[in-house]
Amino acid sequence: MTSDTTGARAGDKARERPGYTRLFRIAEFRAVFLAHAASLFGVVVAEISLTVLVYGLTGSPLLSALTFTLGFLPYLVGGTLLSGIADRFPARRVLVACDLVCAGCAALMALPVTPVGGLLALRCVIALVSPVFNGTRMATLTDVLGDGDLFVLGRSLLRIVSQSAVLVGFGLGGVLLTVVSPRGALTVTVVTFLCSATLLRLGTKARSARQREGDNREGDKGAALLRYSLAGARQVLGHRRVRALLLLLWMPPMFVIAPEALAAAYVDEIGAGPAAVGFLMCSMAVGTVASELAAGSLLSPSARSRIALPLASVTLLPLIGYAAVPGLAWAVAILLLAGAGSAYTLGLDRWFVDAVPEELRGRAMTLHSAGLMTIQGVGTALAGAAAEVFDVSTVVAGAGLLGGLCCTALALEVRALGPKDRDGADRHVTAR
Known part of the structure; x- marks a missing residue:
């Protein structure tokens, strides 16, 4: 064996070596990571503060719940009709502008003169721009980290931060409200969004838009943007492999x-006692964080790809255990196990970014983000409706069984299509 061959194989092993620490050697990623953590904390504080504020002003549980629900509903509109922004404009400009819009909305919410209707409308605006921000940031990660394993680990780490917010953020937000009023807490949200905008403006490079020359058209710019966004959605959803990957990324969160x-x-x-609700709410997030950390730190990229489809097929099956109406300890164990299956996303993230060409990535990532939030809202509504008719244990067990069947069917579809669809077409979506 020659020394050149040995060196090449050593290089391949180094590239295969897993681990999150190498991400922080990249200055741009550090800026993106810190900006994500800051804005996420601001969102958590805003959700808690608005829910408390609206209930305090109206005394209506319905309007208080609606405030939280409005965080889901506009995602579909923003992710579908505005996704073209992610490709048509320079990424850094889009990210900073979205943060500034959110900071402005939070500042208006904090004003004592803002009525309840205004609070709900401003909440909708934040939710409307969120998928554009998230999709643009996901696409930007491919510029910062490349479209290989570092991108997968970067996406995973941002998800881990988001899940950790479920465990820590709501608790900190609740403590904050014991010190300041809800409107006062909203000023914290303003500061976090401004910090995020500053980090992204100063910590990331200026890059040109992903759109090609022919995408610049004269005429009504608003109508052109809508056409461009909808065309991107048609292209993404019209490609069988990409569509199957998207559905497989969306389906487990729905159930x-x-x-x-x-x-x-x-x-x-x-x-059980009221404290048990907190244990159940946190268990899934703990399982998710632990599994993603383990998969990202211990498994090679090829190993994560090998387990992706089998894991996606079984991740919901533990929920069937609810059919036995388990006590608190067993229910927590079931949810931990179900959360652990979410490590399948590391493999699917790599396949998804590989399947979408660079000039379409912003729209594809925005659609992915919008669909993920929307499908969780749909899942919440369907679970609540089913629980009006059946016992909760039956609903959860049914969700595990039906979701498992859907995920298995989608996993088989992804495997059958492979990197190319059955007609032998190129694996990439044709971007126009």
Whole structure:
């Protein structure tokens, strides 16, 4: 064996070596990571503060719940009709502008003169620009980290931060509200969005837009943007492999939201104390964070790809255990196990970014982000409706069974299509 061959194989092993620490050697990623953590904390504080504020002003549980729900509903509109912004304009400009819009909305919410209707409308605006921001940031990660394993680990780490916010952020937000008023807490959100904008402006490079020369058209710019956004959605959803990957990324969150949405009702069903709701709400996030950290730190990229489809097929099956109406300890174990299956996303993220060409990535990532949030809102609504007719344990077990069947079918579809669809077409979406 020659020394050149040995060196090449050593290089391949080095590239295969997993681990998150190498991400922080990249200055741009450090800026993106810190900006994500800052803005995420601001969003968490805003959600808690608005829910408390609206309930305090109206005394209406419905309007208070609607404030939280409005964080989901506009995602579909923004992600579909505005996704072209992610490709048509320079990424850094889009990210900073979205943060400034959110900071402005939070500042208006903090004003004592803003009525309840204004609070709900401003909440909608934040939710409308969120998928554009998230999609642009995901596409930007491919510029900062490349479209290989570093991108997968970067995406995973941002997800881990988001899940950790479920464990830490709401608790910190609740403590904050014991010190300041809800409107006062919203000023913290303003500061976090401004910090995020500053980090992204100063910590990331200026890059040109992904659109090609022919995408610049004269005439009504608003109508052109809508056409461009919708064309991107058609291209992404019209490609069989990309569509199957998207559905497989969306489907588990749609069903796995059921035990979290119905946690309070299940605690009542088994006669546990109110503190049990917190344990059930946190268990899934703990399993998710632990599994992603383990997969990203211990498994090579090829190993994560090998386990992706089998893991996606079984991740919801533990929920079937709810059919036995388990007590609190067993329910927590079930949710931890279901959350652990989410490591499948590391393999699918790599396949998804490989399947979409660079000039379409912003729109594809925005659609991915919008669909993920929307499908969780749909799952929450369906679980609540089903719980009006059936016991909570039956609903959760049914979600595990039906979701498992859907995920298995989609995993088989992804495997059958492979890197090319059955007609032998190129794996990439044709971008126009």
